[in-house]
Amino acid sequence: NLFMPQTAYVTGAVAIHDLFLLEKDICFVNTLFSCVARVSNRHSFVPLWQPPFITRLMPEDRCHLNGIALQNGRLRYAVALGTTNHAAGWRENKASGGCVIDVPTGEIVYQGLSMPHSPRLYENKLWLLNSGHGELGVLDQDRWQPVTELPGFLRGLAMQGGYAFVGLSKAREKATFGDTPITDKKLQCGVQVIRASTGAVEAWLEFQTGIEEIYDVQFIPNCRHAFVLGFQKDDINRVFNFAEQTPSHGL
Structure with a gap:
C-alpha cells in the first residue's frame, strides 16, 4: 500500500x-x-x-x-x-x-x-505511557497500574486484538529527557508488541542504526506492507494518482 x-x-x-x-x-x-x-x-x-x-x-x-x-x-x-x-x-x-x-x-x-504520552481508551480502560519510567500501564479508578516496563523512552501506542504496540526511543537529548528515571538506563529504539492481559513481550523490532526516536505508532488494518511518500524527496514528483477517464459525449 x-x-x-x-x-x-x-x-x-x-x-x-x-x-x-x-x-x-x-x-x-x-x-x-x-x-x-x-x-x-x-x-x-x-x-x-x-x-x-x-x-x-x-x-x-x-x-x-x-x-x-x-x-x-x-x-x-x-x-x-x-x-x-x-x-x-x-x-x-x-x-x-x-x-x-x-x-x-x-x-x-x-x-x-513522568512525561506521560499516548493515552488510549481500549476495552473500557485508559491505557497510557508513563514515558519517563519506561512504563506501559492503565489508569484505573484514579490509580496508576503499570503493566510492564520497557527499555526505552516510550512514545506512541496502538491497541489492537489484545496487544499493545509501543514505540521506544533512546532519548539521548539531556535537555528534554534529563532528570527522568530512565536517563541512566541502556535504552533501545524500536517497537515492542505487548500482550495486554499479561504484560509479556510477544514480539519486538529494534532499530540499531539510523533511527533513535519513535514519535508515534499506528495500526493500519488490512495492510501488510505500507509505504508513505513524503514531500522531502524527489519521488513525489514522479508518482501519480489519477481518476479513471469518464466517457465523454463531446466537449
Whole structure:
C-alpha cells in the first residue's frame, strides 16, 4: 500500500503531536500553543480546547500538552507533562509533574506521572505511557497500574486484538529527557508488541542504526506492507494518482 499526500495544510512549527479525526475534521494536539486544534483553510489552526489552567494561548509550550484519548468520536482524556501556565514550565518537574485531564470537566484526574504520552481508551480502560519510567500501564479508578516496563523512552501506542504496540526511543537529548528515571538506563529504539492481559513481550523490532526516536505508532488494518511518500524527496514528483477517464459525449 502506497500512501501519498494530496492536500497540505500549513500550520507553522507548532510541535504537532497526536493527530486524529473529529467527524471529518483533521485535528491535532498543538503542543506549542497548549491546546487541541483543527486545521483550517484560512488560519494556521483553529483552537478547540485547552486545559483550564492555561489562561492564554501563546507559543510557549507551557505544559507540553501532547496526547488525546477519544471516546465515541469525542475528546475524553488528555495528558500533559505539567500543569504549569508559564513558558516551558513543565521542564521544572519532569520526574513527576505529568498529569491526566478529563476533557469534558477539565478536572485533573491523576498527577505524579513522568512525561506521560499516548493515552488510549481500549476495552473500557485508559491505557497510557508513563514515558519517563519506561512504563506501559492503565489508569484505573484514579490509580496508576503499570503493566510492564520497557527499555526505552516510550512514545506512541496502538491497541489492537489484545496487544499493545509501543514505540521506544533512546532519548539521548539531556535537555528534554534529563532528570527522568530512565536517563541512566541502556535504552533501545524500536517497537515492542505487548500482550495486554499479561504484560509479556510477544514480539519486538529494534532499530540499531539510523533511527533513535519513535514519535508515534499506528495500526493500519488490512495492510501488510505500507509505504508513505513524503514531500522531502524527489519521488513525489514522479508518482501519480489519477481518476479513471469518464466517457465523454463531446466537449
